[in-house]
Amino acid sequence: MRTLLLFxxxxxxxxxxxxxxxxxxxMLVNSYSYQRMLTFNAVNDLTGSILKTxxxxxxxxxxxxxxxxxxxxxxxxxxxxxxxxxxxxxxASASGRxxxxxxxxxxxxxxxHRNNYIMLDKGSLLGMTKEMGVxxxxxxxxxxxxxxxxxxxxxxxxxQNAFISARIKKNGQLVNVxxxxxxxxxxxxxxxxxxxxxxxxxxxVTSGNSLIFxxxxxxxxVVKYIANQHRNFNVAKIKFCTDFNSLHIVYLIKxxxxxxxxxxxxxxxx
Amino acid sequence: xxxxxxxxxxxxxxxxxxxVLVLNKVSINGFLIPYVYLLFILLxxxxxxxxxxxxxxxFTGLTIDFFGNSLGLHAAATTLLAFARPxxxxxxxxxxEFLPHEEPNIGKLGxxxxxxxxxxxxxxxxxxxxxxxxxxxxxxxxxxLQVFLNAFFTTFSIIVLVILFxxxxxxxxR
Numbered sequence: 001m002r003t004l005l006l007f008x009x010x011x012x013x014x015x016x017x018x019x020x021x022x023x024x025x026x027m028l029v030n031s032y033s034y035q036r037m038l039t040f041n042a043v044n045d046l047t048g049s050i051l052k053t054x055x056x057x058x059x060x061x062x063x064x065x066x067x068x069x070x071x072x073x074x075x076x077x078x079x080x081x082x083x084x085x086x087x088x089x090x091x092a093s094a095s096g097r098x099x100x101x102x103x104x105x106x107x108x109x110x111x112x113h114r115n116n117y118i119m120l121d122k123g124s125l126l127g128m129t130k131e132m133g134v135x136x137x138x139x140x141x142x143x144x145x146x147x148x149x150x151x152x153x154x155x156x157x158x159x160q161n162a163f164i165s166a167r168i169k170k171n172g173q174l175v176n177v178x179x180x181x182x183x184x185x186x187x188x189x190x191x192x193x194x195x196x197x198x199x200x201x202x203x204x205v206t207s208g209n210s211l212i213f214x215x216x217x218x219x220x221x222v223v224k225y226i227a228n229q230h231r232n233f234n235v236a237k238i239k240f241c242t243d244f245n246s247l248h249i250v251y252l253i254k255x256x257x258x259x260x261x262x263x264x265x266x267x268x269x270x
Numbered sequence: 271x272x273x274x275x276x277x278x279x280x281x282x283x284x285x286x287x288x289x290v291l292v293l294n295k296v297s298i299n300g301f302l303i304p305y306v307y308l309l310f311i312l313l314x315x316x317x318x319x320x321x322x323x324x325x326x327x328x329f330t331g332l333t334i335d336f337f338g339n340s341l342g343l344h345a346a347a348t349t350l351l352a353f354a355r356p357x358x359x360x361x362x363x364x365x366x367e368f369l370p371h372e373e374p375n376i377g378k379l380g381x382x383x384x385x386x387x388x389x390x391x392x393x394x395x396x397x398x399x400x401x402x403x404x405x406x407x408x409x410x411x412x413x414x415l416q417v418f419l420n421a422f423f424t425t426f427s428i429i430v431l432v433i434l435f436x437x438x439x440x441x442x443x444r
Contacts, residue, residue, distance in 0.1 A: 013320050017353045020328045024349060027335075027342030028402060047336050054291045110294060110338075112301055114403050117339040153339060160404075181404075 034161040048151035051108040073137040111184035116156040133253035139218035139241030169203040290337035304427035316368040327352030347398040393421040
């Protein structure tokens with residue numbers, strides 16, 4: 001012990017280097033798994049407000065395209081309200097509401113890193129919590145992993161830890177979606193049962209199994225189906241519905257019955 | 271004496287803001303990002319205490335991490351750069367003598383010397399960065415070309431930045 005101490009006193013430079021690297025490594029291990037990211041991350045109002053100032057400038061230059069996409073979404077929603085249908089089916093009552101949507105502006109977002117994050121300008125003061133879903137007007141975008149009073153931080157779908165439970169829309173088969181860290185426009189569908197053939201243009205949607213996302217939110221469309229002869233499961237390349245490079249306004253989705261659902265899941269296993 | 275603290279403090283502020291507000295969003299050919307904030311550590315005076323350089327490297331990296339939500343990643347890689355700096359300087363310029371507070375810039379090292387100095391340290395930083403980010407040796411090897419490209423890109427951006435600012439100073443003197 002004494003010789004070790006003497007060694008470190010003699011080589012102070014090297015000891016300090018080791019110490020700083022160990023501190024960094026301790027912080028870094030928290031980014032290698034989704035569960036650890038949830039409990040430990042660095043969302044704070046200071047970096048949020050600096051990034052917001054810069055985002056305000058940039059938003060100004062894309063007002064037109066933002067308006068266009070919002071108008072398109074309005075039209076789509078108008079088609080779905082009750083008056084758009086001849087025989088309105090009113091079995092879904094307000095008391096049975098499962099998900100609530102909140103709109104938010106994107107403060108910072110990236111697509112060029114291997115782990116990308118989206119920062120949003122709504123935080124815990126407005127009721128945002130961890131593990132809320134984030135969707136754009138086109139499709140799924142990410143999952144909230146941390147909140148500060150005025151901001152929330154979401155793990156983008158473009159993240160090594162993102163693993164989304166999905167469904168093939170035409171036949172309801174369960175699959176999973178991952179991002180292969182190469183191109184922000186494309187993702188990979190894994191675990192496709194080998195007897196299922198996918199054609200170009202087939203839609204992949206959220207499964208609704210995850211408590212985070214409602215079902216049937218678009219994720220992407222198939223661009224290439226890759227049959228693997230040696231294994232029972234095939235993969236496919238999809239083009240994401242969300243254009244991650246031009247995210248401006250997104251929706252946060254709150255599951256209003258999450259406590260009830262998690263209680264039920266926990267009690268099932270004694 | 272205080273002058274030098276103000277100069278380096280301002281340089282830190284400008285480089286960090288440039289990095290997190292502008293350059294982190296640059297994406298040329300997918301993943302190439304110029305990490306010019308490293309210039310702050312590269313241009314610290316020769317006679318700065320080695321331990322201080324390490325600590326400054328750590329906190330510079332940590333600041334970048336706070337903005338990019340990558341806690342520990344840049345801190346680790348920039349600390350490594352700060353650790354390698356005296357070694358690389360000794361290796362490249364073993365016989366050079368320095369005045370107090372003199373910086374390792376183009377005027378002192380010459381363009382080719384400065385290029386070598388910047389590129390070697392940037393490459394060390396980027397290798398650590400990618401390895402820690404993917405933490406997977408197989409994937410790391412397949413990314414090696416990308417790392418070299420990114421190191422060239424960062425070095426190029428740093429040289430452009432340095433030349434722009436030193437030309438300004440010459441014009442100012444006239």
